[in-house]
Structure formats: C-alpha cells, structure tokens
Amino acid sequence: MNASVSGLGEIPLKIKQKINAVIQSKNGGFSTALDLLIVPYITTTSIHRMDTSKIKILSNIDRADKDFGIPREIDLLIGCELFFELLRPNQLRSLCEKWLFQETVFGYIVVGSPVKFEDKSYCGLAMNSEINSDSLHQQLQAFWEIEKVDESSKEYSLEEEICETQYQNTHYRNEEGCLLYTITL
Numbered sequence: 001m002n003a004s005v006s007g008l009g010e011i012p013l014k015i016k017q018k019i020n021a022v023i024q025s026k027n028g029g030f031s032t033a034l035d036l037l038i039v040p041y042i043t044t045t046s047i048h049r050m051d052t053s054k055i056k057i058l059s060n061i062d063r064a065d066k067d068f069g070i071p072r073e074i075d076l077l078i079g080c081e082l083f084f085e086l087l088r089p090n091q092l093r094s095l096c097e098k099w100l101f102q103e104t105v106f107g108y109i110v111v112g113s114p115v116k117f118e119d120k121s122y123c124g125l126a127m128n129s130e131i132n133s134d135s136l137h138q139q140l141q142a143f144w145e146i147e148k149v150d151e152s153s154k155e156y157s158l159e160e161e162i163c164e165t166q167y168q169n170t171h172y173r174n175e176e177g178c179l180l181y182t183i184t185l
Contacts, residue, residue, distance in 0.1 A: 030105035
C-alpha cells in the first residue's frame with residue numbers, strides 16, 4: 001500500500017498496511033469491528049515515569065491499564081467516532097489531586113496530571129480614591145448584613161432535603177482529609 005496519513009501532529013506517516021480487526025472488552029460485554037491503518041508509530045512515548053504509589057485508588061476499581069504510570073508505546077489510537085461509545089457513566093475524582101477515573105467498557109481509565117492542584121487564588125480590593133474609609137466600612141457592613149444567613153431557623157424544602165441526602169451519600173473524606181465524590185449518571 002502506498003499512501004500516507006496526516007493529522008497526528010501534522011506529521012505525515014507512511015501507511016504500512018490496512019487491516020480489519022475486532023476489539024472487545026475483557027468480559028466480552030463490548031465488541032466492535034474496526035478498519036485499522038498500521039503506521040510505524042503514532043507518537044513518541046512519554047519520557048516521564050509517574051510515581052502512582054501516592055494516588056488513592058479505591059480497591060473496587062477495575063482499571064483498564066494497571067500500570068498507567070509506566071511509559072510504553074501506544075498500541076491503538078481510537079478516533080472520536082468510537083471513543084464516546086466506550087465511555088460509561090461513572091466518574092471518580094479526588095479534589096486534592098488532578099486525577100479523574102473514568103469508567104469505560106475496558107475498565108476505568110485514569111486521566112490527569114501528576115502535579116497537585118496549587119491554590120493560587122488572590123483576593124484584592126480596588127477602591128475609588130473619593131470613597132473615604134467610613135463610607136467603605138458602612139458599605140461592607142451593609143453587604144455582610146444582607147449576606148448573613150440564619151441557619152438555625154431554616155426549614156428545608158423536600159427538594160433541598162433530597163439534595164442534602166444526595167451530597168451526604170456521594171461525598172466522603174479520605175485519610176488525608178481530601179474531599180472525594182462519586183458521580184453516577
């Protein structure tokens with residue numbers, strides 16, 4: 001076959017062969033036929049090995065790749081026409097880490113970055129020079145009075161109680177105190 005394909009980083013690659021293949025999940029619950037283009041390489045492998053030992057992974061999660069932190073060659077590049085069929089509704093995310101565990105037909109895939117979130121939120125106040133400090137103080141006082149909520153006398157509606165129960169049932173803290181949640185669609 002004498003053809004080339006581009007679009008992978010805009011580098012034209014020589015197609016060695018075109019084959020028909022069937023991919024399926026380990027449990028056999030998913031199977032599809034694909035036309036595959038065989039090329040010398042898809043992209044370079046990641047040169048960084050990630051230390052995944054500190055990532056808190058629930059024991060009942062079946063990962064598609066148990067060794068996701070070890071760089072290896074890419075076996076198959078799946079296009080968007082199939083990718084979204086592979087996704088399943090469950091997602092798990094740690095708020096303390098940049099990791100998302102996305103359920104697929106092959107098991108959970110891990111998406112994210114080995115770098116922790118860095119809180120770099122800044123708070124500032126811009127003030128017109130014509131406003132004196134007494135006026136600013138009065139405005140801030142009025143603002144906090146408006147925003148003040150008396151939780152002790154609040155009665156929840158049925159909808160608010162359902163939301164609170166849903167939150168309590170889907171959020172928990174791990175040993176480090178990080179808030180974790182489970183999303184089921």
